Amino acid sequence: MTAKPRFFDLSDERGVLRTSIAVTLVISSLGIGFGLISGSFSIVFDGVYSLVDASMSLLSLIVVNLITAHTVSKNLSRKVRERFSMGFWHLEPMVLGLNGTLLIGVAVYALVNALSSLLEGGRDLEFGWAVVYAVITLIACAAVAIVEVRANRKIGSEFVRLDVKAWVMSAGITAALLMAFCLGYAVQDTKWQWISPYIDPAVLAFVCLLIIPLPISTVRQALADMFLVTPADLKAHIDTVARAFVEKHGLDSYRAYVARVGRSKEIELYFIVPADAPARTIGEWDALRVEIGDAVGGEGPDRWLTIVFTGDPEWAE
Missing domain, CATH: 1.20.1510.10 (Cation efflux protein transmembrane domain)
Incomplete structure (x- = not known):
């Protein structure tokens, strides 16, 4: 106890x-x-x-x-x-x-x-x-x-x-x-x-x-x-992680939205998947999310991380 x-x-x-x-x-x-x-x-x-x-x-x-x-x-x-x-x-x-x-x-x-x-x-x-x-x-x-x-x-x-x-x-x-x-x-x-x-x-x-x-x-x-001003150091880190992930998995591009509110880090990542990309199971998509989360780092109760995969860039704007 x-x-x-x-x-x-x-x-x-x-x-x-x-x-x-x-x-x-x-x-x-x-x-x-x-x-x-x-x-x-x-x-x-x-x-x-x-x-x-x-x-x-x-x-x-x-x-x-x-x-x-x-x-x-x-x-x-x-x-x-x-x-x-x-x-x-x-x-x-x-x-x-x-x-x-x-x-x-x-x-x-x-x-x-x-x-x-x-x-x-x-x-x-x-x-x-x-x-x-x-x-x-x-x-x-x-x-x-x-x-x-x-x-x-x-x-x-x-x-x-x-x-x-x-x-x-x-x-x-x-x-x-x-x-x-x-x-x-x-x-x-x-x-x-x-x-x-x-x-x-x-x-x-x-x-x-x-x-x-x-x-x-x-x-x-x-x-x-x-005012949710984007912290330059955190944004640079997220951009580095996202670009490496896009190149590794052959994705089209990404959009990253980052803010720091007090002790929390709020991160939203949208990855644009090619229209001819092979189908994946839910488990495979979740495995990719785990890979990104590990690369981003700082896992804990004060990290708010959202990862989205979409074929339509409008969903990421």
Whole structure:
């Protein structure tokens, strides 16, 4: 009997995401709490940023569960399977795109507030509480990022990869905050104390400018998946396989349609059979399909491969 996987199993994509969500919620609570105590908008932003990230991680976990249930297990109800007969792969780029867009939006909003605060003369805060928060959060962010990077070497999940980026971004934000807060603490009761109100909004603006571009590549890839943009590398591979098959078996030509939607590879191959080709049994045609499938490679629950043989080119257009 197979043992039930642990809830926070780091060898499983869902376990990694659950771990990330749990730690993120703790950090978010700390950020909002310490931010209110110290009077630092940059710490409050860090907490809110973490809360948005946790929400997106939870949504990612739901999508992963749906994809896994549809492709591997039989836990989905018959009604759900009938309504989503093509699977749930299309949800993955939607979630990734939404995640990246929200992270960019939160950072842009914080940047506007930081610039506004600078123009208004900055804000005073308790640097002691701020330093304590930054140290705790930096250690937590770095630890989770390292754990996820190691776990994803075997898992190879795009969701986990994006989550690692989010943790690295959070660690970068916190490191910048820590340096700024240490500076602010050091200049207290000195002739440089006048810069202290500007430290919090200035470092927030700097951090926002750094992190805004980071999710752009994820959003771009998500849009490409949603619009079914043909991936050049996969199309080249399929063309090579199809041309070799056509030459080997004396077929007229082929048509290939390829897309990548999240983790899935959707491939449709139509082979044009000569009108005078000898008749074949169903078993022989299926054997040819197996040959093509082996040549294409990547067999698994996330490969959607359709192979059609026809004598009429219009059926392939």
